[in-house]
Amino acid sequence: MKxxxxxGEHAAEIAGAVRECMAILGExxxxxxxxxxxPRRFRVRDFMLAFERxxxxxxxxxxxxxxxxxxxxxxxxxxxxxxFGVESFVANLLSIALFRELGPLVAAILLAGRxxxxxxxxxxAMKVDEEIDALVTMGLRPVRFLAMPxxxxxxxxxxxxxxFVELAGLVGGAIVLKMMRVPGAVYWAGVISAADVFSIVLxxxxxxxxxxLVALVGCTAGMRTRSTADGVGVAATSAVVGGIVAxxxxxxxxxxxxxxxxx
Amino acid sequence: xxxxxxxxxxxxxxxxxxxxxxxxxxxxxxxGEIFILLGGSGCGKTxxxxxxxxxxxxxxGSLTIDGMEWTDDNRAELCRRIGVMFQSGALFxxxxxxxxxxxxxxxxxxxxxxxxxxxxxxxxxxxxxxDAAGKMPSEISGGMRKRVAIARxxxxxxxxxxxxxxxxxxxxxxxxxxxxxxxxxxxxxxTTFVIVTHELASVFKTGDRAAMFDRARRAMVAIGPPAxxxxxxxxxxxxxxxxxxx
Numbered sequence: 001m002k003x004x005x006x007x008g009e010h011a012a013e014i015a016g017a018v019r020e021c022m023a024i025l026g027e028x029x030x031x032x033x034x035x036x037x038x039p040r041r042f043r044v045r046d047f048m049l050a051f052e053r054x055x056x057x058x059x060x061x062x063x064x065x066x067x068x069x070x071x072x073x074x075x076x077x078x079x080x081x082x083x084f085g086v087e088s089f090v091a092n093l094l095s096i097a098l099f100r101e102l103g104p105l106v107a108a109i110l111l112a113g114r115x116x117x118x119x120x121x122x123x124x125a126m127k128v129d130e131e132i133d134a135l136v137t138m139g140l141r142p143v144r145f146l147a148m149p150x151x152x153x154x155x156x157x158x159x160x161x162x163x164f165v166e167l168a169g170l171v172g173g174a175i176v177l178k179m180m181r182v183p184g185a186v187y188w189a190g191v192i193s194a195a196d197v198f199s200i201v202l203x204x205x206x207x208x209x210x211x212x213l214v215a216l217v218g219c220t221a222g223m224r225t226r227s228t229a230d231g232v233g234v235a236a237t238s239a240v241v242g243g244i245v246a247x248x249x250x251x252x253x254x255x256x257x258x259x260x261x262x263x
Numbered sequence: 264x265x266x267x268x269x270x271x272x273x274x275x276x277x278x279x280x281x282x283x284x285x286x287x288x289x290x291x292x293x294x295g296e297i298f299i300l301l302g303g304s305g306c307g308k309t310x311x312x313x314x315x316x317x318x319x320x321x322x323x324g325s326l327t328i329d330g331m332e333w334t335d336d337n338r339a340e341l342c343r344r345i346g347v348m349f350q351s352g353a354l355f356x357x358x359x360x361x362x363x364x365x366x367x368x369x370x371x372x373x374x375x376x377x378x379x380x381x382x383x384x385x386x387x388x389x390x391x392x393x394d395a396a397g398k399m400p401s402e403i404s405g406g407m408r409k410r411v412a413i414a415r416x417x418x419x420x421x422x423x424x425x426x427x428x429x430x431x432x433x434x435x436x437x438x439x440x441x442x443x444x445x446x447x448x449x450x451x452x453x454t455t456f457v458i459v460t461h462e463l464a465s466v467f468k469t470g471d472r473a474a475m476f477d478r479a480r481r482a483m484v485a486i487g488p489p490a491x492x493x494x495x496x497x498x499x500x501x502x503x504x505x506x507x508x509x
Contacts (some may be wrong), residue, residue: 046357049357126355126356129351129353129356130349130350130351130353131353131354131355131356133318133347133349133353134347134349134353134355136317136318137316137317137318137342137345137347138342138366138367138370139338139339139342139343139370139371140366140370
């Protein structure tokens with residue numbers, strides 16, 4: 001019976017988190033809609049701070065992982081394509097894979113690990129330290145102060161860092177193909193010919209959605225932090241896990257929609 | 264209006280979720296009074312304060328501040344009329360001390376930027392921390408953080424200020440200076456204070472009246488001026504509490 005109880009408790013916990021996520025999403029959406037009528041509602045300084053951390057501070061690791069992704073993809077695919085004597089098509093494969101799928105996906109997973117956990121830890125520490133209670137007793141909405149600037153920052157930062165992941169991946173692929181004696185001009189021509197505008201725009205749109213999800217899950221995990229010794233750690237962990245699950249779900253849904261529309 | 268009740272609790276059932284911490288709590292706090300919520304650790308005094316500041320709804324009974332209950336319609340109005348200093352100070356770590364005090368002024372005061380800054384500096388001066396204006400909360404001591412938190416709680420000239428364990432974690436001299444600050448602010452501005460504490464030195468120094476809670480009985484067991492409560496010999500818990508220094 002213990003196992004059923006445990007499953008039930010976990011299910012209730014997940015349902016509670018999803019419900020709170022939806023509530024924060026709704027409240028954040030309303031706050032965004034109110035900003036044009038009263039721009040002071042938007043906390044520019046908090047947004048800039050979160051943006052800097054999610055973008056500029058993340059660029060080295062994003063570029064590094066993107067580069068290695070390109071190298072690995074190029075090596076693995078070249079090995080298979082060489083059998084047919086068409087290793088130059090690695091460029092096309094890299095271009096499509098990075099722009100359409102892997103660029104935003106990898107950037108989002110890294111964002112979940114870096115910023116999603118950081119958002120949860122920051123907000124969690126504020127909750128433990130009663131700062132969120134202080135906001136509430138002042139009559140201020142925590143979502144406006146804590147979630148909105150972070151979600152906006154992640155949504156703006158993600159397309160930018162995704163472009164860096166994609167470019168770094170292409171550079172990694174170029175170096176591998178250079179080692180395989182594929183001329184650079186041939187490689188870059190393959191990259192450009194395979195990169196259609198729709199794929200690039202779809203990838204960047206995905207990046208915006210993934211950024212919003214990572215930040216939303218991170219902020220929700222922070223708001224749900226318990227005042228226990230391991231509360232902030234648990235919140236940070238659930239932000240990363242929840243963020244990655246949300247990204248995978250969203251990516252799957254987008255893939256099904258694209259397939260349905262035949263794009 | 265001084266002397267009339269600003270806070271009224273009638274048969275309040277205090278707790279959270281399904282857990283009842285205190286049952287049938289009734290008392291009134293008069294305007295301009297320094298009222299102490301007194302009792303040992305875990306007796307429910309902070310729980311009662313959280314009901315009073317609108318963080319948790321009461322589980323039963325009625326709680327009003329100036330005749331208003333904590334409903335969605337009244338929340339904004341009531342939040343303007345109270346100030347709260349939490350146990351840790353709860354200053355926002357990403358803001359300087361001055362910015363912490365400016366925040367409620369920016370959001371609600373309707374004052375121009377220069378006037379807001381002038382008022383915030385005056386509040387910092389009133390807690391003798393004008394020189395800490397540009398410092399981050401992490402750069403000042405625990406006692407100073409609590410002083411800044413009191414200044415922030417006073418920013419909108421509230422009717423009632425709630426202080427949660429103001430002396431906790433402070434040395435006796437710093438804790439005593441906070442008591443003097445509370446007495447001075449009451450004298451100068453006529454503010455009502457509700458203070459959660461179990462430190463008897465502070466209770467005797469500042470409290471006009473105290474409500475005393477007992478965890479074992481899950482009840483409010485006494486109310487009155489601290490000096491009178493200390494003389495009670497009819498209740499074993501009260502006698503032991505005062506004889507052992509809280």
